[in-house]
Amino acid sequence: MIAILSGGVGAARFALGMRQIIDPTEISIISNVGDDEVLHGLHISPDIDTVTYTLGNAINPDTGWGLKNETWHAMDALTDYGGITWFRLGDRDLATHLFRTQLLSEGKTLTQVTDRIRKRWKVQPRILPVTDDELRTVLYSVIDGRAQQLTFQEYFVRYAHKPAVSRVIYEHSAEARMTPSVIQALENAEAIVIAPSNPILSIGPILAVPGVSEILSRRRERVVAISPIVAGQAVKGPAAKLMAELGLRQSAYGVAEYYKDIISAIVIDDTDAGLADQIRLLGIKTFPTNTLMTSPETSKNLASAALSMISGEPV
Template sequence: MITFLSGGTGTPKLLRGFQEILDEREISVIVNTAEDMWLTGNHLSPDVDTVIYLFAGLLDTAKWWGIRDDTYITHDFLQKLGIEEFIAVGDRDRAVHAARGEMLRSGMTLTASTRVLCRRLGLRATVLPMTDAEVTTYVRTADAQMHFQEYWVKHRGSVEISGVERVCRDAPEATPEVLSAIEESDAVIIGPSNPVTSVSPILECAGVREALKKQRVIAISPFIGDTPVSGPAAALMRAFGLEPTSAGTFRLYEDFLDIFVQDVRDPVEIDGTLRLDTLMINRGKSLHLAKNLMALLAR
């Protein structure tokens, strides 16, 4: 079994390749939940849902979020009724959020509700929220603290930020399911997800770093030079106190890392790293990278 640490875009692109070379029952994905939020009475878990939709064959891979060919009747009618949602949620996507919200309100954990959704959507892979505790990523602006979703979706990352904060009632703990997935894996792969908002929240869950130190871990940089392959990673890395490059990413992971992969075009030099083509612009590129990583693991 291979376990992946995932956010909502970079790692799912890699998972698309691994789907073609592994039995999905041999794949476990530990997913960031620090971008979760309640919206109009429903519970969004955007990174979890992206991974679920990928394995269910529903994901809109043009956007890498939401359900392919979804409609927006409810969203549009809510606006007519004066309910402004800064995230445009599709109707079938909203049904998943509503189902999860009902399960959470009934007392189910996020792990249990995710398991139910996966079963009902026919998944064979295992999808695990990083924790059952409520953890939220906020960014600091000149005026206030802002939820990451508001920063990235509503403002398109255009707001100047000075810090990144994780807010939670108690220190988050990894679930037993998460720790078992790491411990029982043949290897752990950290895909090219955002190091600050996608991967770090997982690493901050009690027990995760310790478990990773006992495993074989491969991580893929999301940077080429000082430019992230996608998303607001550069601004977030600076606000987090890290250099917005592969070198900064490497420093974040180096205490448990066995192999660090940089893109062949990355001008940043780090001793002992491996160079591969990591730009997964289509399914073929995702498959090629997955095959190269499997060859590494077979050595």
């Protein structure tokens, strides 16, 4: 059993690699929900959907989110109303949110709903929201001279992750509970891989759920991260910029330092091989390799590299 801590696009691509080398039914993807949003009354889980659609071979390859062969009639009509359209919901994608919201309103948990959606897309790895409780990533910023608190999607999509961020909190995280499935996955995994997702915005909310960091610390020898930062830049998105804004080092070293209590190894890009000695001083092994997932083959190699860092007997 392998557990992957997951954000959106980067984690989804990494999971595509992992399922080439591990029995897919032996993979549990523990997903961030801090970027979930309620819009138009609909419960939207962008990270979960990106992983589901990607593994379901239904993702729009051009955007990395949403469904391929999508139409936008509802959004166009909502534009005519002057409605909220900065978060684009395709017509077929809308069905996912309608379905999720209906089941949640009937008392199903997000875990149960996510599993129903996963099965419709014939995705074999389990996709597990880290918690069924509320958890919201909130970013403090200043926009047009006014202090603002932004949800993740407001920051990421509406403002295209341009605003400088002074602080990030994970609202309600103190009361959020790991689900039983998550506890089981984390406790039983032979390897726990932190996907190359944004440490603060994608993995941070997962780590903020009480108990997660404790299990990872205790099982640190089984935990390996992939750096999403290559040569000081994020492969995609605002990770590097955000790390700098929050006083972290904008490098693979900064990633290793952020995770230092919970990982024993990190896969870094070849271009960052020079950081290996410094990272080793944190008590963390390094594996420099090509971390750019530009093909199924490179995703697979990256998954292999990660697992090769975790030695020892099967659990």
